[in-house]
Every structure is written in C-alpha cells, then in structure tokens.
Amino acid sequence: MRKLFRTAVLILALPVQSYAGWVIVEHTRYTGSSEVLESTLYIQDNMLKSVDDEQILIFDLDNWLLTYVSQQKKGYWTGKPADYLRFVMEFTLDMLEEEIKHADRYERPALQALYDDLKMNLKHDMDAVELIGELPVEIIMTEQSEMIVGYRSNRYLVYFDRVLVEEVWLTPDIDLGSEYDFREFRAFIDEMSWNGMFANYRSSDEYIHLMKSGMPMRTVEDDQSATESVTEVVMIENRQIPASEFYPPKGYSLMELDELAGELHW
Numbered sequence: 076m077r078k079l080f081r082t083a084v085l086i087l088a089l090p091v092q093s094y095a096g097w098v099i100v101e102h103t104r105y106t107g108s109s110e111v112l113e114s115t116l117y118i119q120d121n122m123l124k125s126v127d128d129e130q131i132l133i134f135d136l137d138n139w140l141l142t143y144v145s146q147q148k149k150g151y152w153t154g155k156p157a158d159y160l161r162f163v164m165e166f167t168l169d170m171l172e173e174e175i176k177h178a179d180r181y182e183r184p185a186l187q188a189l190y191d192d193l194k195m196n197l198k199h200d201m202d203a204v205e206l207i208g209e210l211p212v213e214i215i216m217t218e219q220s221e222m223i224v225g226y227r228s229n230r231y232l233v234y235f236d237r238v239l240v241e242e243v244w245l246t247p248d249i250d251l252g253s254e255y256d257f258r259e260f261r262a263f264i265d266e267m268s269w270n271g272m273f274a275n276y277r278s279s280d281e282y283i284h285l286m287k288s289g290m291p292m293r294t295v296e297d298d299q300s301a302t303e304s305v306t307e308v309v310m311i312e313n314r315q316i317p318a319s320e321f322y323p324p325k326g327y328s329l330m331e332l333d334e335l336a337g338e339l340h341w
Contacts, residue, residue: 157269
C-alpha cells in the first residue's frame with residue numbers, strides 16, 4: 076500500500092490562491108536502486124486521480140467512491156472503499172490457505188496466526204480496526220529550507236512512537252485546500268487500505284495539521300527495514316482539468332474485482 080500512502084502525502088494545502096485544478100508529477104527512488112518511478116496526480120473539485128505505470132486510482136470524495144483502472148486488462152471497477160478492502164482481505168485469505176498447505180513446520184505457525192487474525196477481522200466486520208491509538212506523534216520544524224521546483228520548502232521531522240519515520244520538505248506557498256480536504260482523504264485511504272487496520276501516524280491530528288499548512292515537495296520515508304524511499308515533486312501546474320480526466324478511459328469495460336485481482340497492488 077506504499078503507493079497509496081505516498082499519494083496521501085502528496086495531496087495537501089494552503090496559502091497561494093487556486094483558480095483551477097492541480098497537476099503534480101513526482102519521482103520516487105528507493106535505496107539501492109537506480110530506477111526512478113514516476114507518478115502523476117490530478118486534483119480538482121474533491122476528485123483525485125493517481126496514475127503510474129502499474130495502475131490508475133480515481134477517488135471521488137463527494138460520493139465516497141473508488142475507481143480502480145487496469146490499463147493492461149482495459150477494464151475498471153467502481154465501488155466503496157470498504158468493499159475494496161473486504162475483497163483484498165478475502166483474496167489474501169485464499170492465498171494464505173494455499174501457502175499454509177505448502178509451508179514447512181517453521182513457516183506454518185506465523186502464516187496460521189496471520190490467517191486467524193484476518194479471519195477474525197472479517198467475522199466481526201472490522202474493515203478498519205484502529206487508526207492511531209495511543210502511540211504519540213511528534214513533528215518538529217527544523218531551520219533547514221530548500222528551493223524545490225521554484226518553491227521554498229521547510230524541512231520537518233516526523234516521529235511516531237519516538238522513532239523518526241519521515242522527513243517532509245513542505246512549502247506554505249501552494250493552496251490545494253480549495254480543491255479537496257486532506258482529513259477526508261485520509262479517512263478514505265484508511266477505509267480502503269489494510270494499513271488502516273493498524274496504527275498509522277498519517278491519520279493523527281498532528282500530521283493532518285501539518286499537511287493542511289502547506290504542500291510537501293519532498294518526503295523521505297524509512298520503513299525500518301533499511302529501505303528508504305525519496306519522493307520529490309518535479310512539476311506542478313495549476314490549471315483547469317477536464318471532467319473527463321476523472322472517468323475511466325473510453326473503451327474500457329466494467330469488471331468485477333476478481334477479474335482484476337492479478338493487477339491489484341496493495
């Protein structure tokens with residue numbers, strides 16, 4: 076779900092006047108890899124669209140609908156974020172059952188425990204169990220700043236349960252707040268993502284307050300497994316976006332999620 080979390084970090088807000096939608100291009104690099112992953116984000120009228128080389132996600136916040144588009148299969152699915160999560164969990168249960176059958180006696184206990192927890196969550200209809208809980212989030216503004224694609228950006232350090240989890244280089248000079256609400260978008264992401272079942276610092280009041288104070292131009296994330304990712308805005312444009320940009324492409328067919336399961340990334 077990292078892509079979904081990077082998308083959430085990008086979609087932010089406040090002070091420069093916004094007269095139309097926003098088109099944002101970002102590049103992401105991972106530790107130990109020379110590959111550059113490019114994604115494009117479209118934001119307008121409480122609609123958001125994220126495009127990369129693997130998938131297209133369209134978020135309709137007013138109607139609380141998610142559209143997943145598979146360019147390879149020329150198909151799409153539209154539904155509630157909770158329905159998406161339920162499918163992901165059920166699909167994962169099926170895969171775990173097969174893995175448990177073929178696992179050795181060392182791997183089987185951990186797989187079985189994961190399977191049992193997931194089964195319990197489904198039984199109790201717990202699509203999003205807990206978000207932030209009691210774990211503390213602390214955000215510190217440093218004295219460092221840097222120009223990123225023409226915008227002066229200040230460096231913030233984000234600590235979750237006293238562990239540094241993210242650096243955010245944020246500019247206060249771009250206003251996305253008139254086009255969408257970051258807190259609402261976080262709630263949408265939490266409802267559709269498996270990560271929403273666990274404590275996530277991005278759903279905290281502290282993090283949401285930071286995101287509403289400006290737009291992150293660069294984020295540095297550490298997943299505590301020696302894998303660091305750096306995501307940076309390389310182009311941003313304020314312009315009117317055609318409503319058709321937020322529809323599935325012409326000629327694409329409506330499909331069920333199980334028909335697209337091989338293409339989903341979570």
